[in-house]
């Protein structure tokens with residue numbers, strides 16, 4: 001089976017202005033990085049900048065939306081449908097980010113429905129899962145991420161276009177990165193879960209990426225772990241320096 005291609009996602013979250021976008025994209029475009037055969041780079045600006053980023057960004061990088069509606073579009077004020085992303089030729093979407101799960105009450109089932117619907121429309125999905133600090137301290141990390149993954153697994157039959165992003169909530173935006181051993185333990189557990197509950201082939205081919213306070217200083221050690229297939233970077237992705245160390249790994 002082909003090795004899993006390293007994946008680097010930059011989640012800009014709810015940040016930036018049109019001018020910032022121009023600056024970041026210019027720097028991304030100038031960066032010398034390994035070929036797209038080796039590393040896949042996807043940046044995720046806020047909806048309103050997707051078109052602008054798409055228009056300016058180098059062709060070997062692609063873009064992701066940060067969310068989309070759970071079903072076909074219609075009378076859902078404020079939402080963006082998967083069909084609209086297809087229409088704009090946005091190939092990826094991030095779904096189930098913990099900020100949406102926690103602040104907007106997105107449940108495991110709701111996220112799973114979104115994943116299934118986006119996939120059905122031909123959009124690639126970065127599906128986010130992860131435990132809170134309380135859950136980690138209670139020793140339920142694997143149980144929590146397995147339940148989040150199970151909800152998705154029950155609603156999809158093809159994992160080809162899914163990247164699973166393990167993002168421990170306690171590590172997001174806190175500067176408190178998971179140790180490489182902690183990340184590897186959960187990624188390994190998730191791969192075993194996929195092996196047992198989906199198929200060994202899906203376990204082998206699905207990329208499981210890590211997110212949570214990743215930066216140029218800590219990414220190499222994390223990337224060296226066998227089950228860490230890339231990153232979903234938040235804060236550091238607004239600074240282009242994030243690319244250089246990340247793309248030189250593993």
Ligand SMILES: O=C(CO)COP(=O)(O)O
Nearest residue numbers: 011172173212213234235
């Ligand atoms: O939430 C994240 C990526 O989706 C991670 O954010 P930080 O890299 O800012 O911790």
